[in-house]
Amino acid sequence: MALTYLEAGRRALAEAMAADKRVVALGEDLGRGGVFGQYKGMQEQFGPGRIIDTPISEAAIMGTAVGMALVGRRPVVEMRFSDFALCAVDELINQAAKARYMFGGQGRVPVVVRQPIGMWRSSAAQHSQSLEAWYAHMPGLAVVCPATPADNYGLLKAALATDDPVVYMEHKDLWGLEGELDAAPVPLGKARIARPGRDATIVTWSKTVHVALAAAAELDRNGVSAEVVDLRTLWPWDKETVFASVRRTGRLLVAHEAVQVAGFGAEIAAVVAETLDDALKAPVRRLGAPRIPVAYAPPLEDRARVGAADIAAAVRALVATTRRAAAAE
Amino acid sequence: MSMTGNTAEARRNDAHVARLLDMYRTMARIRAFEERAEQGSRDGLVKGAVHLSIGQEAVAAGVCRNLEQSDFITSTHRGHGHTIAKGADVGAMMCELFGRAGGTCEGKGGSMHIADFNVGMLGANGVVGAGIPIAVGAAHGIRLEAEAAGRPDPRVVVCFFGDGAINRGPFLEGLNWAQVYKLPILFVCEDNAWSATTFTRALSAGPGPAARAEALGIPATTVDGNDVEAVDRIAGTLVAKVRGGGPAFLLATTYRLKGHTAADAGAYRKAEEVAAHLARDPLPRTAERLKALGVEAGVVDAVVRDAAAELDDAYARAKAAPWPDDGLAFTDVLDVGAGTWR
Numbered sequence: 001m002a003l004t005y006l007e008a009g010r011r012a013l014a015e016a017m018a019a020d021k022r023v024v025a026l027g028e029d030l031g032r033g034g035v036f037g038q039y040k041g042m043q044e045q046f047g048p049g050r051i052i053d054t055p056i057s058e059a060a061i062m063g064t065a066v067g068m069a070l071v072g073r074r075p076v077v078e079m080r081f082s083d084f085a086l087c088a089v090d091e092l093i094n095q096a097a098k099a100r101y102m103f104g105g106q107g108r109v110p111v112v113v114r115q116p117i118g119m120w121r122s123s124a125a126q127h128s129q130s131l132e133a134w135y136a137h138m139p140g141l142a143v144v145c146p147a148t149p150a151d152n153y154g155l156l157k158a159a160l161a162t163d164d165p166v167v168y169m170e171h172k173d174l175w176g177l178e179g180e181l182d183a184a185p186v187p188l189g190k191a192r193i194a195r196p197g198r199d200a201t202i203v204t205w206s207k208t209v210h211v212a213l214a215a216a217a218e219l220d221r222n223g224v225s226a227e228v229v230d231l232r233t234l235w236p237w238d239k240e241t242v243f244a245s246v247r248r249t250g251r252l253l254v255a256h257e258a259v260q261v262a263g264f265g266a267e268i269a270a271v272v273a274e275t276l277d278d279a280l281k282a283p284v285r286r287l288g289a290p291r292i293p294v295a296y297a298p299p300l301e302d303r304a305r306v307g308a309a310d311i312a313a314a315v316r317a318l319v320a321t322t323r324r325a326a327a328a329e
Numbered sequence: 330m331s332m333t334g335n336t337a338e339a340r341r342n343d344a345h346v347a348r349l350l351d352m353y354r355t356m357a358r359i360r361a362f363e364e365r366a367e368q369g370s371r372d373g374l375v376k377g378a379v380h381l382s383i384g385q386e387a388v389a390a391g392v393c394r395n396l397e398q399s400d401f402i403t404s405t406h407r408g409h410g411h412t413i414a415k416g417a418d419v420g421a422m423m424c425e426l427f428g429r430a431g432g433t434c435e436g437k438g439g440s441m442h443i444a445d446f447n448v449g450m451l452g453a454n455g456v457v458g459a460g461i462p463i464a465v466g467a468a469h470g471i472r473l474e475a476e477a478a479g480r481p482d483p484r485v486v487v488c489f490f491g492d493g494a495i496n497r498g499p500f501l502e503g504l505n506w507a508q509v510y511k512l513p514i515l516f517v518c519e520d521n522a523w524s525a526t527t528f529t530r531a532l533s534a535g536p537g538p539a540a541r542a543e544a545l546g547i548p549a550t551t552v553d554g555n556d557v558e559a560v561d562r563i564a565g566t567l568v569a570k571v572r573g574g575g576p577a578f579l580l581a582t583t584y585r586l587k588g589h590t591a592a593d594a595g596a597y598r599k600a601e602e603v604a605a606h607l608a609r610d611p612l613p614r615t616a617e618r619l620k621a622l623g624v625e626a627g628v629v630d631a632v633v634r635d636a637a638a639e640l641d642d643a644y645a646r647a648k649a650a651p652w653p654d655d656g657l658a659f660t661d662v663l664d665v666g667a668g669t670w671r
Contacts, residue, residue: 021477049476055509060462060502067466070451071401073473091499094456095463104435105661106446142665164665188665236666271671 006038006175008149012156013039013076017046020074023160026052026061027078027114035080036116036175062088062113066095069109074160082115082131082169096165097140110163112156117145118171118207118257122301125293130206130258135167136234136267142166142188143234147209149179151232154186162188171207191238193245197227200251200315203242203268205231208257208306215311226315234264239271246272250281251318255311260288282321287314346622350632352394352557353615356386357633359410360612361640362419366409366426366440370591374648376428379440382410384555384586387611388519389414391560392487392579395568401449401467401486403460405519406441407585408453411489417445423643429650436653437661457490457524458497461516464488465503468512468576485571486514493524495538507576508545515564515571516542516578519554521585526597542578554581555611558618586610 003011017023025039031053033040043051054061058079065075079085085092096109117130135143142164146152152170159166166188194209195216202212209230216226227245231237246252252272254265265286273284289304363383369375382389385407393402393414404411413419417433425432426440433445444452451467454460468486475482494500495518507514518538522529535541539549552563560581567577584606588595595603616629659670 022473024473049473055502055505057502057506059499060465060506063459063462063499063503064466064469064506067403067451067463067468068470068473069466070446070463071467071470071474073470090456090459091462095454095459099452101661102434102438102442103444103446103452104433104437106434106444107451139662142663162665164663166665236663236669 002178002180003149003153004175005146005149005152005170005177005179006036008153008181009156009170010038010040010042012153012160014042014045016157016160017042017050022072022074023076024050024052024068024073025076025078026054026065028054028056028080030054030078034078036172039078058084058087059091062091063095065111066091066099066109069111070099070107074110076160077111077113079113079115081127082117083126083129085113085115092167093138097138101140108163109165111165112159112168113166114168114170116172117169118173119294119301119305120172122296122298123294124296128294130256132167132169132206132234133258133262133264136264140165141235143169144188144232145169145171145206145234146232147171147174147206147230149177150182151186151192153181154184155188155232158186158188169206173207186232189233189236189238191232191241192230193227193241194230195226195228197225197249199225199249200253200318201227201229201242201245201249202253202255202311202315203229203231204255205234206257208255211306211308212255212311214308215315218308218312219315224315224319237268242268242272243276246276247279250279252280252284253287253311253314253318254284255287255306255314257306258288259291260286261291263288282318285314285318287311342622346619346624348394348561349558349615349619349622350624350628352390352561353619353629354632354636355390355394355414356557356612356615357636358419358639359386359389359413361636362409362413362422362643365423365640365644367587367591369426369644375426375440375591377439377441379426379591380407380589381587381591382407384606384610385519385521385583386410387557387560387615388517388554388581388583389489391557392515392517392564394561395565396449396485396487398448400484401451401464402489403451403464403467403486404443404453404489405457405460405491405494406453406455407491408443408489409440412443412445412450412453415445415450416448417443417450419640420643420646421445423640423647424650427647427650428652429647430653431650432653435657437657458494458499461488461490461494461499461503462506465507465512465514468507468514469510471513472510483572484513485568487517487568488514489517489519491524492518492520492522492529492533492538494518495541496533500541504542504545504547504576504578508547511575513571513574514576515567516547516576518578518580520580520582523585523589523598525589526593537580539578539580547576547578549578549580551580551582554583555609555614557611557615584609
């Protein structure tokens with residue numbers, strides 16, 4: 001049965017809560033279903049003690065989750081927008097991510113921090129950001145960015161099962177996306193080949209997976225075969241799958257919705273360049289948003305988008321490059 | 330110890346004296362620990378910043394005397410006293426300060442992240458006020474566990490923080506949360522007058538910490554934090570009340586007799602101010618009180634001597650302990666993707 005991306009997440013959480021009384025969810029407006037409806041009906045099912053309506057106190061939502069976890073609970077934190085989670089950066093970065101380490105392993109913080117990301121529709125600079133690279137930078141956190149309903153089910157289940165703190169970033173523009181669920185578990189840290197190809201590898205995640213797939217379809221019509229790798233998890237990221245793909249194609253483009261400068265694409269590009277130089281037929285390329293805040297008016301907002309045409313153009317440019325082609329082949 | 334014969338009143342008096350002597354022992358052990366931490370800092374054995382609670386021992390001793398081992402506390406960057414009063418091992422604590430093997434946190438935390446989960450000490454904190462939501466969450470966790478188990482849970486949380494924390498957002502967010510959900514938590518604001526090197530009242534609007542708690546409907550009590558009998562009595566009442574659910578707030582006025590850190594001489598304070606507070610030092614004050622209650626001077630003095638001997642031993646053992654295995658730098662980071670560092 002097809003489910004939406006939103007319903008898939010709701011099902012994963014409901015199943016985890018039914019199976020384990022230690023799992024609770026806390027955040028603003030959860031009793032009314034959450035700002036996007038991700039928790040609809042759940043307070044009726046699990047009661048207000050476990051689907052907890054909180055004040056607009058992001059620091060306390062995140063900080064109390066740390067305290068709950070340290071005494072044996074397994075909280076899911078809803079931050080509403082990744083932008084708002086910046087009100088709880090101390091609690092997430094200095095407390096949740098470091099408690100286990102600082103205390104010499106005495107405590108664990110099994111918290112799943114849901115932080116919806118991404119451009120949506122005219123939501124401007126404080127409701128549109130993709131901040132995954134911030135958290136990928138921080139020791140002690142896993143970072144997950146599901147792109148499909150199946151993955152929003154499977155990866156949320158995996159995130160709920162680990163004892164590590166997980167920053168779980170759903171994309172706000174994918175809530176209505178429909179797809180079949182996969183019965184097989186989805187492990188954290190394992191990428192997915194979303195579309196096989198021969199000439200170039202596009203590594204991407206979250207909504208940009210779908211943009212890249214559209215680009216790959218267009219490229220295919222013009223005789224260029226692009227492989228799309230959906231990274232799924234940013235930390236730990238699946239080097240094995242990325243390396244294998246780049247070894248096959250010899251070319252790498254990393255594409256993401258977040259600002260390109262110091263985005264996570266920079267990390268992937270650097271590691272591939274350091275590791276696979278002899279396999280690369282062309283220098284690695286990155287494509288992310290310009291370093292501008294997201295604007296409100298549609299034509300301005302669109303200037304921050306990485307579109308299918310941009311990705312297709314970047315891949316065509318990569319394929320046209322013949323650096324070291326003779327040496328590599 | 331009673332001098333008055335075997336009447337009910339005498340037995341009550343005996344129990345009171347024994348309890349006071351016990352708290353004095355805790356205070357003396359904290360003082361001895363802090364003096365050696367200061368010495369260790371001067372000698373280069375304590376590797377990082379160390380914030381001493383000398384002068385504030387009565388708050389830790391008086392409050393924690395009312396807790397069970399299964400109760401929880403959170404603490405601050407000035408957290409050695411609370412940790413000792415909650416029952417942590419001083420030898421392991423000294424090793425942690427020295428960065429040696431055998432430390433409470435394997436050498437990963439140091440003074441500012443002292444913790445001992447075995448005795449319900451959920452951690453000091455390097456960020457002012459950051460322990461407040463964590464403590465509130467622990468209290469909420471107790472509630473959730475009780476609801477999941479379908480039976481009441483008597484445990485409470487005591488959240489220690491300083492006067493400087495009342496100007497941080499998590500103070501408001503955490504207190505509001507505790508009151509909204511009626512959680513079993515006692516907030517203990519240790520007002521030592523100074524926020525690092527700034528006089529707190531100069532930069533805090535309104536009548537003070539207790540009024541801010543009361544504004545949220547949390548009952549607040551103020552106590553002389555250098556009077557361990559008063560702290561014990563009032564904390565006992567508040568902890569008993571909190572065990573039934575619903576937060577309470579205790580403002581304990583005290584004074585930081587040392588600088589902000591062991592490296593800070595505190596020269597920005599007027600000499601008369603420090604002298605006035607030295608006259609209220611809770612240790613000699615408690616010693617005098619014990620003697621007035623009929624405890625022999627030799628018994629009182631022995632408490633200080635024993636604490637000194639115990640902490641001298643802890644100091645020597647920590648100094649002689651080996652460095653931790655540097656491979657520990659890579660443990661307890663993350664299970665997912667373990668072993669991937671770049």
